[in-house]
Amino acid sequence: MTIYRKKSAQQSTSPSADAPRAAIVHRLKGADRREDILNHASRLFLTYGIAGTSTRMIANAVGISQPSLYAHFATKEALANALSARAFSSLESLIGRIRTADIPAPARLEAMIRGYIGFALDQGAAYRIAFMLEGPMHEVEAFNPDILPGMQAFASFRDEVALLQQEGHLREGSTDHLAQSLWASMHGLCALLLARPDFPWGDVEAMIDFHVEIILAAYQNKA
Amino acid sequence: MTIYRKKSAQQSTSPSADAPRAAIVHRLKGADRREDILNHASRLFLTYGIAGTSTRMIANAVGISQPSLYAHFATKEALANALSARAFSSLESLIGRIRTADIPAPARLEAMIRGYIGFALDQGAAYRIAFMLEGPMHEVEAFNPDILPGMQAFASFRDEVALLQQEGHLREGSTDHLAQSLWASMHGLCALLLARPDFPWGDVEAMIDFHVEIILAAYQNKA
DNA sequence: TACGCCATCCTATCACTGATAGGTTACTAG
DNA sequence: CTAGTAACCTATCAGTGATAGGATGGCGTA
Numbered sequence: 491m492t493i494y495r496k497k498s499a500q501q502s503t504s505p506s507a508d509a510p511r512a513a514i515v516h517r518l519k520g521a522d523r524r525e526d527i528l529n530h531a532s533r534l535f536l537t538y539g540i541a542g543t544s545t546r547m548i549a550n551a552v553g554i555s556q557p558s559l560y561a562h563f564a565t566k567e568a569l570a571n572a573l574s575a576r577a578f579s580s581l582e583s584l585i586g587r588i589r590t591a592d593i594p595a596p597a598r599l600e601a602m603i604r605g606y607i608g609f610a611l612d613q614g615a616a617y618r619i620a621f622m623l624e625g626p627m628h629e630v631e632a633f634n635p636d637i638l639p640g641m642q643a644f645a646s647f648r649d650e651v652a653l654l655q656q657e658g659h660l661r662e663g664s665t666d667h668l669a670q671s672l673w674a675s676m677h678g679l680c681a682l683l684l685a686r687p688d689f690p691w692g693d694v695e696a697m698i699d700f701h702v703e704i705i706l707a708a709y710q711n712k713a
Numbered sequence: 714m715t716i717y718r719k720k721s722a723q724q725s726t727s728p729s730a731d732a733p734r735a736a737i738v739h740r741l742k743g744a745d746r747r748e749d750i751l752n753h754a755s756r757l758f759l760t761y762g763i764a765g766t767s768t769r770m771i772a773n774a775v776g777i778s779q780p781s782l783y784a785h786f787a788t789k790e791a792l793a794n795a796l797s798a799r800a801f802s803s804l805e806s807l808i809g810r811i812r813t814a815d816i817p818a819p820a821r822l823e824a825m826i827r828g829y830i831g832f833a834l835d836q837g838a839a840y841r842i843a844f845m846l847e848g849p850m851h852e853v854e855a856f857n858p859d860i861l862p863g864m865q866a867f868a869s870f871r872d873e874v875a876l877l878q879q880e881g882h883l884r885e886g887s888t889d890h891l892a893q894s895l896w897a898s899m900h901g902l903c904a905l906l907l908a909r910p911d912f913p914w915g916d917v918e919a920m921i922d923f924h925v926e927i928i929l930a931a932y933q934n935k936a
Numbered sequence: 937t938a939c940g941c942c943a944t945c946c947t948a949t950c951a952c953t954g955a956t957a958g959g960t961t962a963c964t965a966g
Numbered sequence: 967c968t969a970g971t972a973a974c975c976t977a978t979c980a981g982t983g984a985t986a987g988g989a990t991g992g993c994g995t996a
Binding site (some may be wrong): 767768769779780783788789 | 981982983984985986
């Protein structure tokens with residue numbers, strides 16, 4: 491029995507050769523260097539995926555040695571989590587902006603849903619890290635501060651759901667169930683589009699519009 | 714600046730020591746050995762995750778050398794894809810069984826939805842491989858036969874949606890949009906539950922019931 | 937029964953990965 | 967001017983997926 495190997499892409503232009511180390515290295519203060527690393531890592535993760543981006547690629551792009559990364563992040567996973575945290579802080583602020591914007595209630599829900607979907611598709615790498623990554627299956631993770639921004643973003647979303655419900659724009663029932671179910675419906679589309687971009691989706695824009703319309707009708711008050 | 718490393722779990726009982734090689738090795742025919750490998754890999758993937766399972770762990774569990782795996786699968790990814798394919802064949806047959814079962818139309822839709830969710834949560838590892846894994850972001854994958862069972866399962870699902878729509882049990886509109894949106898709604902819940910089992914979901918059973926009810930109401934014909 | 941093929945399986949080794957150990961350098965407070 | 971320390975380095979580790987090439991045993995055929 492013989493299996494033919496698919497020839498590996500990226501042969502001539504190896505990712506590991508991405509941006510040779512800068513000739514002159516400037517020392518940076520911890521916080522600045524940390525931001526520097528996150529910026530380059532974000533770009534690389536988006537291009538090559540997380541598993542496809544090595545710590546050496548990141549270090550080369552930044553212009554420091556690979557072990558120097560570990561002065562700022564305990565592990566590669568911690569770096570990814572920090573990126574996710576950064577992205578979710580911006581999601582939370584996005585939700586906050588929509589909540590405080592002067593938008594009448596029904597349109598506010600739609601704005602929230604479309605904002606969420608747009609965020610997920612834009613920040614694909616960070617969104618994957620937060621919601622689609624394979625974590626330890628049986629091991630209960632000790633408190634991880636990098637998950638917090640995601641939780642806060644959800645909490646903010648849940649608060650808005652509670653408000654809309656109180657105002658009578660959303661169906662009755664458990665607010666937690668409502669928020670989680672609504673979140674799941676939004677997430678489902680984002681996750682599938684991100685995980686299977688090669689699927690014959692047809693017109694993606696139209697598909698999103700269709701799904702949003704269904705969601706709005708499903709969760710709004712029938713009264 | 715000093716970062717404290719989280720101490721690595723699995724220290725004393727390293728996963729790599731999982732099941733020492735069997736003393737007496739029996740030669741198996743290609744197809745049998747292949748099934749053997751898939752069975753052990755499935756168990757290990759579920760326990761340690763895909764990235765957390767090395768090819769050496771799989772080989773040790775099976776009782777063969779690590780390079781011997783490559784006589785049956787070109788890459789570790791190919792092995793994972795084969796597992797996914799096997800699982801999705803069973804999903805397709807599940808859908809087929811529900812379709813041909815003697816269930817009146819509205820209950821048939823609910824049976825389909827609950828069957829799908831149950832499958833996803835049971836076959837977590839395979840489901841992840843098929844729908845939640847990080848793939849190449851910019852590279853268009855050449856035809857991959859292991860994706861076929863997943864596509865066929867979706868096609869079967871879409872056919873049933875078309876039928877229910879023709880019978881007047883589902884709302885009007887593009888059948889493709891309807892099937893994709895419905896799939897996304899189901900997937901969203903499964904994906905979140907699998908990716909974030911540590912989230913404070915509350916009563917998961919009740920949450921699933923709530924979501925299914927919403928989906929049924931959302932996609933059924935309002936007439 | 938004897939032969940030879942070839943699928944099965946092995947050991948040895950590769951390049952690369954994430955991570956660690958321990959020394960060097962440059963900025964800065966006193 | 968002189969510590970002290972944060973920033974950074976080189977060298978190296980064990981483990982990973984994958985490859986090269988040789989050993990072996992069962993089976994069809996002469």
